[in-house]
Amino acid sequence: MSWRAQGLRTWLLQRLTAIYMALYLLLALLVLYSHPVTGFTAWHDLFHQPVINIATIFMFASIFYHAWVGVRDILVDYVQPQPLRFMILTLVSILLLALMLWVVFLMFGVLQG
Amino acid sequence: MRFLIYRYHPEKDQKPYMQAFELDGLDKNKMLRDALLLIKKQDESFTFRHSCGEGVCGSDALNINGTNGLACITPLSSLKEPVEVRPLPGMPVIRDLVVDMAQFYKHYREVKPYLVVTDPEPEVEFKQSPEERSKLDGLYECILCGCCTTACPSFWWNPEKFRGPAALLQAYRFLADSRDQAHDKRLEELDGPYRMFRCHTIMNCVNVCPKGLNPTEAIHNIKRMMMKDVV
Numbered sequence: 001m002s003w004r005a006q007g008l009r010t011w012l013l014q015r016l017t018a019i020y021m022a023l024y025l026l027l028a029l030l031v032l033y034s035h036p037v038t039g040f041t042a043w044h045d046l047f048h049q050p051v052i053n054i055a056t057i058f059m060f061a062s063i064f065y066h067a068w069v070g071v072r073d074i075l076v077d078y079v080q081p082q083p084l085r086f087m088i089l090t091l092v093s094i095l096l097l098a099l100m101l102w103v104v105f106l107m108f109g110v111l112q113g
Numbered sequence: 114m115r116f117l118i119y120r121y122h123p124e125k126d127q128k129p130y131m132q133a134f135e136l137d138g139l140d141k142n143k144m145l146r147d148a149l150l151l152i153k154k155q156d157e158s159f160t161f162r163h164s165c166g167e168g169v170c171g172s173d174a175l176n177i178n179g180t181n182g183l184a185c186i187t188p189l190s191s192l193k194e195p196v197e198v199r200p201l202p203g204m205p206v207i208r209d210l211v212v213d214m215a216q217f218y219k220h221y222r223e224v225k226p227y228l229v230v231t232d233p234e235p236e237v238e239f240k241q242s243p244e245e246r247s248k249l250d251g252l253y254e255c256i257l258c259g260c261c262t263t264a265c266p267s268f269w270w271n272p273e274k275f276r277g278p279a280a281l282l283q284a285y286r287f288l289a290d291s292r293d294q295a296h297d298k299r300l301e302e303l304d305g306p307y308r309m310f311r312c313h314t315i316m317n318c319v320n321v322c323p324k325g326l327n328p329t330e331a332i333h334n335i336k337r338m339m340m341k342d343v344v
Contacts, residue, residue: 005301007310008339056159077270105215 014069017062021064024059047110064096114139115195116152117129118135121206129206132156133195145184145192146173161210168323171258175201175210181260181321201263203272207226216272217259220280226287229295245291252286252331255279261318261328267311274307278318278328281309285331288338300339309335 031052037043047053071092079085114136121129134152140206146163146222153159161184163173168186176199178192189196192273204212262268262277287293303309309332318328 005304005339005343007304007306008343010306011336012340012343027212047237077267077311080270109285 002094010050014066017066020062021059021066024055024062044110044113046070047107048113053107057104057107059099064100068093068096114141114148114189116148117197118152118194118209119197119199120159120209122158122208123206131197139189141188141190145175145177145187145189145196145198147325148189148196149173149184149198160208169256170235171256171323174258174260174263174323176200176263181264183258183260183323186323201259203263203269204222204259212263214259215263217257217277217279218284220262220276221257221283224280224284225295225299226275226283228290228293230289230292230297231294239292241291241313248289248291249286251326252282252289254325255282255286258323258325261326264317264321265312266315266317268311271281271307271311274312276308278304278312278332281312281335282292282331284309285335288335294336300342302333303335304339312338 031046035042035046037046047056072089075085075088079088116134116136117131118134119129120126120132134155136148136151139148139151144166146166147160149159149163153161161173161175163185164170165172166184166185171183173183173184177184177187181201184198198210200210200212202207204214204216207213216250257279259279260283262279265275265278267275268277281303286301288296288299293299312329312332314329314333316329319326319330324329
């Protein structure tokens with residue numbers, strides 16, 4: 001059994017991303033509770049910190065990867081015609097990649113600004 | 114007591130239908146199998162599989178009031194009327210309550226349900242400590258009735274590719290056996306998106322198993338073994 005084993009890797013990454021998202025959410029709630037974000041400058045200052053910035057990028061990467069695995073699981077079960085499944089998978093992957101690029105674009109913007 | 118029985122004769126019937134039967138003066142302490150035998154006396158064209166009559170052979174696995182189970186160990190007193198009896202779901206029907214189990218057995222064969230030993234065999238016997246032997250409890254008792262696999266939505270959607278709970282329980286039965294030497298091969302064979310990882314821990318298999326076994330736990334243990342090999 002190697003780390004490249006396809007089924008195991010996907011399954012494991014889905015769980016690891018879930019753990020990361022749960023931890024991020026918990027920390028985010030704590031941070032927002034102790035330092036309420038009141039306006040744009042406060043929001044900007046918060047995400048200007050590299051740790052929070054990068055952690056947020058990873059958070060969205062986790063969401064999108066987790067969603068990708070989940071949606072693929074649903075499609076493999078419920079959409080049996082191969083061409084249709086392939087088409088939906090392509091659309092979903094384009095959507096998720098576009099969203100990821102947007103997140104990276106936003107976060108790097110805050111980091112530089 | 115009222116019964117609704119699934120009937121289908123592929124050479125005579127256009128499509129399946131439910132036939133009503135009424136049995137008077139039935140002893141409710143008897144099992145569903147006894148009632149089915151009485152129904153067969155009323156209508157000899159009615160067909161179902163059965164053999165040992167005590168939950169050992171696994172021949173009379175049926176869908177009873179929507180839940181899979183063995184007719185021979187399902188007391189009539191536990192059933193709501195009319196009792197709807199259908200063949201196991203997700204399997205091709207041969208006639209009435211008899212289904213074609215070929216796919217089920219194919220998956221069972223694929224997991225190599227026997228000891229694979231590469232070392233020279235011991236002269237007298239394989240030795241196993243009581244602790245090693247106890248790891249097989251809850252695994253070896255499977256009677257291959259098919260209740261679990263045919264209750265599994267993952268099997269309904271991908272019957273050719275997903276091994277199903279029964280075959281996976283057997284896969285783990287040999288992975289857990291201290292005498293087996295095909296550990297790596299067995300695990301590799303189960304990788305990929307379909308064979309085992311179609312399991313989404315729905316746990317219908319655990320709900321219906323007439324022997325009280327837990328295929329979901331076995332699948333979980335296989336994943337743990339895979340993890341151990343990777344880390």
